[in-house]
Amino acid sequence: MSPLFRIKRWIGDHLILGLGLLVLVYTFVPIAVVVLMSFNDSSKSKNVYVFKSWTWQNWLHPFKPAGMGGDVLLSIEIALVATAIATVIGTMAAFGIVRHRFAGRGIANLVIFLPMASPEIVMGSSLLALFVATGFGGHLGFITIVIAHVMFCLSFVIITVKARLTGLDDNLEQAAMDLYANERETFWRVTFPLVLPGIVSAALLSFSLSFDDFIITNLNAGQRVTFPMFVYGANQRGVPMQVNVIGTAMFVIAITIVLVGEFGRRRREKLLAA
Amino acid sequence: MSQVHEAPAGVSAPSGSRDLILKQLTKEYATFTAVKSLDLVVPQGSFFALLGPSGCGKTTTLRMVAGLETPTSGTIHLGETEVTYDKPYRRPVNTVFQNYALFPHLNISKNVAFGLERRGVIDVKRQVAEMLELVELTSQANKKPAQMSGGQQQRVALARALINKPEVLLLDEPLGALDLKLRRGMQLELKRIQTEVGLTFVHVTHDQEEAMTMADTIAVMNQGVIEQMGAPNELYENPKTTFVANFLGQSNLIGGEIEGRDGDHVKVRVQGALASIPTDRAHSESGKGWLGIRPEKVLIAETGQPIDAPGDVITGGYITDVSFVGVSTQYMVKMPWGQELMVFEQNTGARRMLPVGTKVDISWRPEYAFLLDASQDAKAGIEEE
Amino acid sequence: MATLDDVASPKAKRKLTGYWLILPGALWLGAFFVIPFYSLISASLFNPKGSPLTGYNMSWHFHNFVSAIDQYHAEIIRSLVYAGIATLTCLVVGYVLAYAIAFKAGRWQNLMLVMVIAPFFTSFLLRTLSWKLILSDDGKVVSFANWIHLTNVLHWVHLTSTDDRLLATPFAVIAGLTYNFLPFMVLPLYASLEKIDIRLIEASSDLYASPIRGFAKVTFPLSLPGVVAGTLLTFIPAAGDYINATLLGDPNTRMVGNVIQGLFTTQGDFANAGALSVILMVIIVGMVLVYVRTAGTEELV
Numbered sequence: 001m002s003p004l005f006r007i008k009r010w011i012g013d014h015l016i017l018g019l020g021l022l023v024l025v026y027t028f029v030p031i032a033v034v035v036l037m038s039f040n041d042s043s044k045s046k047n048v049y050v051f052k053s054w055t056w057q058n059w060l061h062p063f064k065p066a067g068m069g070g071d072v073l074l075s076i077e078i079a080l081v082a083t084a085i086a087t088v089i090g091t092m093a094a095f096g097i098v099r100h101r102f103a104g105r106g107i108a109n110l111v112i113f114l115p116m117a118s119p120e121i122v123m124g125s126s127l128l129a130l131f132v133a134t135g136f137g138g139h140l141g142f143i144t145i146v147i148a149h150v151m152f153c154l155s156f157v158i159i160t161v162k163a164r165l166t167g168l169d170d171n172l173e174q175a176a177m178d179l180y181a182n183e184r185e186t187f188w189r190v191t192f193p194l195v196l197p198g199i200v201s202a203a204l205l206s207f208s209l210s211f212d213d214f215i216i217t218n219l220n221a222g223q224r225v226t227f228p229m230f231v232y233g234a235n236q237r238g239v240p241m242q243v244n245v246i247g248t249a250m251f252v253i254a255i256t257i258v259l260v261g262e263f264g265r266r267r268r269e270k271l272l273a274a
Numbered sequence: 275m276s277q278v279h280e281a282p283a284g285v286s287a288p289s290g291s292r293d294l295i296l297k298q299l300t301k302e303y304a305t306f307t308a309v310k311s312l313d314l315v316v317p318q319g320s321f322f323a324l325l326g327p328s329g330c331g332k333t334t335t336l337r338m339v340a341g342l343e344t345p346t347s348g349t350i351h352l353g354e355t356e357v358t359y360d361k362p363y364r365r366p367v368n369t370v371f372q373n374y375a376l377f378p379h380l381n382i383s384k385n386v387a388f389g390l391e392r393r394g395v396i397d398v399k400r401q402v403a404e405m406l407e408l409v410e411l412t413s414q415a416n417k418k419p420a421q422m423s424g425g426q427q428q429r430v431a432l433a434r435a436l437i438n439k440p441e442v443l444l445l446d447e448p449l450g451a452l453d454l455k456l457r458r459g460m461q462l463e464l465k466r467i468q469t470e471v472g473l474t475f476v477h478v479t480h481d482q483e484e485a486m487t488m489a490d491t492i493a494v495m496n497q498g499v500i501e502q503m504g505a506p507n508e509l510y511e512n513p514k515t516t517f518v519a520n521f522l523g524q525s526n527l528i529g530g531e532i533e534g535r536d537g538d539h540v541k542v543r544v545q546g547a548l549a550s551i552p553t554d555r556a557h558s559e560s561g562k563g564w565l566g567i568r569p570e571k572v573l574i575a576e577t578g579q580p581i582d583a584p585g586d587v588i589t590g591g592y593i594t595d596v597s598f599v600g601v602s603t604q605y606m607v608k609m610p611w612g613q614e615l616m617v618f619e620q621n622t623g624a625r626r627m628l629p630v631g632t633k634v635d636i637s638w639r640p641e642y643a644f645l646l647d648a649s650q651d652a653k654a655g656i657e658e659e
Numbered sequence: 660m661a662t663l664d665d666v667a668s669p670k671a672k673r674k675l676t677g678y679w680l681i682l683p684g685a686l687w688l689g690a691f692f693v694i695p696f697y698s699l700i701s702a703s704l705f706n707p708k709g710s711p712l713t714g715y716n717m718s719w720h721f722h723n724f725v726s727a728i729d730q731y732h733a734e735i736i737r738s739l740v741y742a743g744i745a746t747l748t749c750l751v752v753g754y755v756l757a758y759a760i761a762f763k764a765g766r767w768q769n770l771m772l773v774m775v776i777a778p779f780f781t782s783f784l785l786r787t788l789s790w791k792l793i794l795s796d797d798g799k800v801v802s803f804a805n806w807i808h809l810t811n812v813l814h815w816v817h818l819t820s821t822d823d824r825l826l827a828t829p830f831a832v833i834a835g836l837t838y839n840f841l842p843f844m845v846l847p848l849y850a851s852l853e854k855i856d857i858r859l860i861e862a863s864s865d866l867y868a869s870p871i872r873g874f875a876k877v878t879f880p881l882s883l884p885g886v887v888a889g890t891l892l893t894f895i896p897a898a899g900d901y902i903n904a905t906l907l908g909d910p911n912t913r914m915v916g917n918v919i920q921g922l923f924t925t926q927g928d929f930a931n932a933g934a935l936s937v938i939l940m941v942i943i944v945g946m947v948l949v950y951v952r953t954a955g956t957e958e959l960v
Contacts, residue, residue, distance in 0.1 A: 013763075020759025023752055024774050027841060030789035031781055037792070051792070093684030100677025108681065111688050117891055118943065119899020121916045125923055125936045126695030129702040132929070151691040154684055171375035174342050177362040178369045179389035179434065189388075193379045212783050214902065215916070219923060231784045235906060239788060247785040254780035258773055 031251060038244035058241045062249075065240035068230055072246055075227040078142065079210040082149035087203045089150075090157025091195075097158070098165045115155045123152065124216035131220065140222025148216050153206040160205060164198025208254065292318045292353040294339065294442050294474060299348035301334050308334040310498040311348065316442070316491075321468050321475045323489035325482060327521070327655075331498040332478045336444050339476065340369045352441055363392070368435035369444040373451065374427045376419035382406070382430055383415040389438040405437045408467065425456045432464070436471065445477040449484065461487050482522050486510070494518050496655065510568075514557050516646055519566050521655035526572065526615045527564040529648060535559055540645060545611050547586040555644040562648035569616035571642040574605060574634050583637035591615070593632045603627055607634060696940070702933030723934035731918050731935060738914040739942070741829065741904075742897035745836035746844075749893050750886065752837070753844035757885075758878075760845075761852035762860075775845050783839060787906045790835050794825040794907070801825050820911070827909040835903035840896060844889040851885025852878075895943050915939055 041055035063069035097108060115123065127148050131137055136144065172194065176186040214228040221229060231243050294316040301309040309331040316322045324332040337343040339350055341362035350358045357365045368389065376385050383402050390398045406412045409429040419427055428448060435443055448464070449457045465488050468475050479485050485492050486506040493503040494517070502509055502518045510522055519525040530544035540556035542549045544565050551565070575581045577589060594614060595606035605617040605628065617636065628634065706720050728735070760771045778786060793800055804810045804825060814822040818830040825831055855878065863873035879886075901916030915935060922932035 016755060017759045017763040020756045020763065020771070023756040023841075024771065027775070027778050027838070029793065030786040030838070031778060033789035033792055034781055034785050037789070089683040089687060093681045096677045096680030096684075100680065102677045102681075108685070111685075111693065115688070115692055117895050119896055119916070119939060121899040121901065121919050122699070122936045122940045122943070123692065123695070125919055125932060126699035127691060128923060129698035129929065129933060130691070130695040133698045133701070147691055150687060154688060158684065169373070169375065171371050171373060172377060174340075174362070175369070175371055175375035175377070176388070178340055178342070178367075179438065180363045180392035181388070182361070182363050185392060190377060194377075208779055212779070214784060215900075215920075218920070228782060228784050231782065231788070232902075232905075235784075235788065243782075243785060247781045251777075251781035255777060262769065262773070 034244050034247045034251070037241055038248045040241045040244070042241055058245045062242050062245045065234075065242050067225065068227075068240070068242060068246075071225050071227045071230040074142075074224060075211050078145050078149060078226065079207045082146050082153055082210045083203050083206040085146070086150045086153035086157050086206045087199060090154045090202065090206075091161050091199055093154075094158045094161035094165055098162055112155050112158050115152050116159075120152075120213075120215040121219075124148070124219035127151070127216070128219045138222075140220055141224045144220045144222065145217055145224065145226070148220050149210040149213060152213070152216065153209055156205050156209065157202040160202040161195065161198045164195050168194055204254070204257070211250070292441050292474075294476065295349075295351040295353075296335070296339070297349045297351070299335065299338060299350065300346045301331070301338060301343060302346040307498055309338070309345075312498075312500065314493065314500065314503075316474060316476060318441075318474055319472050320490045321465070321477065321488060323477045323479060323485035323492045324495055325479055325485040325492050325522075326495035327480055330495045332480075332495045333446060335495070336369075336446055336476065336478045339442065340367055340444050341365055342369075366438075366441040367444060368438050368440040368442075369446060370428075370431045370435050370448045372446045372448070374419075374431040376427055376430055376434070378419055381416050381418055382411060382422070385419065385430055386434045386437055388434060393438075401437055405433045408436075408470075409433045424452050425460065428452060428460060429463075432467070436467070436473075439471075440473065442474045442476060445475060447479055448477070449479075449481075457484070464488060486522075492522075494521060496521075511642075512555050512644055513566070514646070515654070516564060516566075516650040516652055517655035519644070519646065519655070520653070524569055524616060525566045526569060527566050527646070527652045528613065528615070529652075530563055530565050532558060532560050532563045532645070539640070542645060545588065545609070547588050549586060549643060550640050551643050551645045552641055555641075558645055558647040564646040564648050564650070564652060566644045566646055567638050567642060569604070570602070570618040570620075571638050572615065572617040573637050573639075574607070574617045574619060574628070576628065577633040577635050579635075581635060581637045583639055585637055585640050587635050587637045589635045591634050591636060593628055593630050593634060596627060596630055598627065605634075607636060699933050699936055699940075702929045703937045705930040705933065720930065723930050724938065727931050727934040727938060730931075731915065734913055734915045734918050735935075735938065737912070738898050738916070738939075741833050741836060741912075741914060742894050742900075745833050745840065745897050746890055746894040748833070748837045749841050749844040750890060753841055753848055753889065754886075757845050757848035757852055760849050761855075762857065772849070775842050775849075778842065784902065784906075787835055787839065787902055790831070790838065790907055791826060794831055794834070796824050796826060826907065827912075829908070829912050831907040832903050832912045832914075835907045836897045836900060839900075839903065840893040843892040843896070847888035847892060848882060848885040851882045851888075855881045891946065895946070898943070899939060 036051060038058055039054055039056070040051050041057065042052045063072070096102075097105070127144075128140075131140060131144055168191070172190055173186050176190040177183075181189060212228060213226075214232060217226050218229055218232070225233070227243075227246065231239070234240060234243065294314075296312050296314040299309060299312040299314075300307070312331075312335060324335060326332045334343060338345050341357070341360055341364075345358060348358070349356055352366065357367075377388065380388070383406065386405055387398050387402045390401060395401070402415075403412070406415055409432060411426060411429055411433070414422065414426065419430065422430065428451075431448070445464075449460050452460060461484060464475075464477075477485070477489060489506060491503065492506055492509055494501045494509065496517050502514045509518060513519040513522065513525070516525075516527060519527065528544050530542040530549070533541040533543055533548075535541075535553065536550070538553050539550040540553055540559055542551060542563055542565050549565055573581050573583050581587055588609070590610040591607040593605050594608045597604045600621070602618045602620050605619065607615045607617055609615060615636065703723055704719050704721065705723070756775070760768055760775070764771050792798070795801070801810070801824060804813075805823060810819065810825065811822050813819040813825075813828075813830050818833070819825065819828040825834075859881070860873065860878055863877035864870060866873075898914075899916050901914050901920055904912050904914045904917055919932050919935050919939070922928045922935065926932075
């Protein structure tokens with residue numbers, strides 16, 4: 001084999017992987033900017049979004065901008081409540097769909113799929129139209145936001161749990177029954193632990209979707225202001241750099257949860273294998 | 275000498291024994307009947323094999339005994355106790371599943387302890403340790419199933435079922451996923467454990483060699499019914515249907531006219547020659563019949579050479595194919611009436627291998643032949659692969 | 660002795676359990692996703708003379724649709740064009756990434772997948788704001804684009820209005836849409852690529868010799884379900900988005916989302932806003948129906 005051919009072959013083998021990695025780098029550039037800007041001393045600049053000089057102040061006083069602390073808290077509260085509701089009823093629905101035959105399956109699948117394939121602006125405006133039509137137009141706030149968030153998180157929860165449940169081997173539950181576990185014990189000792197990773201990822205996904213939502217929330221929030229609404233509003237007045245501290249912190253926490261989970265799993269396996 | 279007999283309706287097993295008794299057991303699905311009115315008694319402590327091709331109803335039968343399928347009609351008894359509609363967790367029956375179905379989130383000792391813990395048994399730890407000892411997996415107790423080889427997983431599945439000391443242990447193609455060499459080892463291992471613990475084993479398989487190696491009694495199932503049941507050598511030497519003749523080993527089936535009974539023999543005219551078959555091996559006594567003879571029972575010699583058989587010699591064949599497989603040489607012999615017969619000859623070294631094209635005579639000892647009703651398909655039970 | 664009825668009854672009970680399990684989810688989606696469409700459609704037929712405070716008359720005012728199209732057709736077309744270009748770019752870029760993860764990543768497969776969804780872990784708004792910094796007029800990206808004459812090319816194809824800047828142009832909005840919806844393209848593509856038996860690809864390289872022909876004849880057709888799903892999941896939200904147009908564009912890049920949002924919140928014109936939403940949804944439903952015909956819902960869900 002000539003060296004030229006070998007080089008050509010190496011490039012052929014690694015070209016696509018290299019391009020793929022380049023795409024990943026591209027997706028991370030804005031995140032790097034968010035992290036960088038969290039250290040930006042730019043309290044004076046209003047409309048221009050540029051890096052001035054290095055400071056720790058944003059991290060030391062993350063909730064300095066007026067109202068932001070409350071908005072972050074509200075977003076967290078909404079995300080927790082919406083995640084809890086969506087995870088419970090979405091998991092139930094996933095079990096119903098996978099484990100039971102019933103009329104209207106096709107329609108159910110379509111109704112689950114549609115929220116993911118509808119523009120947020122349409123979902124948000126229809127909900128607003130409903131709230132106004134039923135006389136809740138003046139009571140928009142925490143409850144209407146939660147209602148909206150559960151609605152768009154549900155499809156993601158159902159699909160995530162459903163995927164996990166479909167991949168489950170029926171024989172495992174039959175084996176449990178064969179080994180003297182009644183229906184309840186079979187569910188809690190075999191089915192549930194095996195589906196749990198799917199439920200946990202569904203909950204994490206719901207939380208981030210809810211915490212991050214702007215378009216639907218903005219239409220149905222009434223006088224309440226969530227963190228994304230704060231950021232959007234700040235864009236017009238001048239963005240306080242502390243929003244990047246929140247963004248960075250969220251990112252670090254989420255990545256840590258995922259990586260700890262993954263490494264924990266690998267380490268346990270290694271330890272056991274030894 | 276069979277320990278198993280078909281249960282006459284209404285006759286229950288002798289009291290005190292814990293035989294597994296299936297009566298008129300039937301399972302119908304929307305489009306087909308998987309098991310048709312099955313009657314069967316598996317004596318306590320025996321190693322019983324349900325043998326048949328895929329789709330014959332053997333696994334459905336097993337699952338009904340385990341309680342994982344509900345019969346459409348019929349009953350299942352353990353001794354005097356009826357368990358037909360009992361939940362799987364209420365019957366003293368355990369299963370070794372085809373793909374093992376080990377719980378992936380539990381380690382090996384937790385998997386093995388599962389059944390005992392559900393029943394609230396006290397010294398779980400000691401029993402698990404003993405059981406892992408029996409299947410030689412003590413050092414693996416803390417591993418997860420995914421970290422084990424197929425053979426090890428198989429032994430865990432066995433341990434997990436055995437530890438409950440079930441009255442009947444069901445094995446659903448337990449060795450199907452193992453490679454050939456491992457399978458041979460596990461067959462002997464299973465047989466040893468069964469003898470040691472003395473439980474009733476019901477083993478479902480499509481591998482006739484596996485069934486014959488391990489079981490005391492084999493029931494050959496086809497299309498939802500038991501075609502024949504008996505000790506392995508009995509089934510092999512004296513099959514009652516063309517399906518059994520072909521599914522269990524290989525057979526030459528030659529068409530003939532049955533001339534009728536003559537003392538303790540039945541006479542058959544086969545392509546000009548007259549063959550006689552002992553009455554206990556003749557499963558038809560009039561009309562057309564299939565004369566069956568196993569390939570290794572056919573004797574062969576170059577035309578004109580002596581053959582060591584008391585019966586008629588059929589002449590006029592020639593060899594169309596020869597394959598040498600070590601312990602034996604397998605010939606295909608084209609007979610004057612167009613049929614090709616299989617002939618296996620032991621490589622005793624008494625004679626050189628006959629080349630293709632050699633003209634030969636064949637014969638067999640009458641006591642090895644069997645006679646079947648010609649209304650059956652001569653190719654039933656031949657696996658199409 | 661148990662009778663057949665005893666056996667049949669648990670089954671009937673089990674059937675009902677299924678309905679009980681899906682009931683809460685079905686009610687929620689029914690009440691807050693399906694019924695609102697009815698409210699939206701009726702809002703689109705309101706008499707536009709009303710206001711959220713005084714209330715609207717439901718007057719079967721079909722003229723709302725005519726006036727919405729009449730006034731806002733530029734925004735509607737712009738939205739479809741921007742979303743279309745962004746979707747195509749996502750398809751090309753996302754295919755490379757999905758292919759690399761499915762077939763070339765080896766043991767880094769899981770890590771790369773986590774990295775694909777990692778951007779979701781931080782705020783969508785903040786990431787879009789970051790693009791404002793990256794594309795800003797005196798930034799490195801603009802000078803590089805100037806140097807390689809990219810800005811001239813973009814100006815020439817009317818994706819920018821001048822030949823020396825990137826921010827506040829259609830290009831910036833489309834780039835933002837591409838960036839934000841890329842994971843929605845990559846994940847379905849990866850899911851369908853991952854299902855392809857690698858041996859088929861090897862066999863194709865055996866039969867078709869050229870890797871490009873092999874890709875066109877085997878890999879791409881087999882990944883078609885992922886392509887269909889990915890395009891829908893990218894195009895639909897992109898067409899309705901207005902964040903990118905607001906943060907990265909200028910008044911000339913307003914999309915239909917901007918208009919609907921404005922009509923609903925600041926102008927309080929529910930009638931026209933409803934009509935415009937319905938028009939957008941009709942276009943979307945048309946596309947979904949085509950998708951359902953070609954692929955079936957079960958594949959995606």
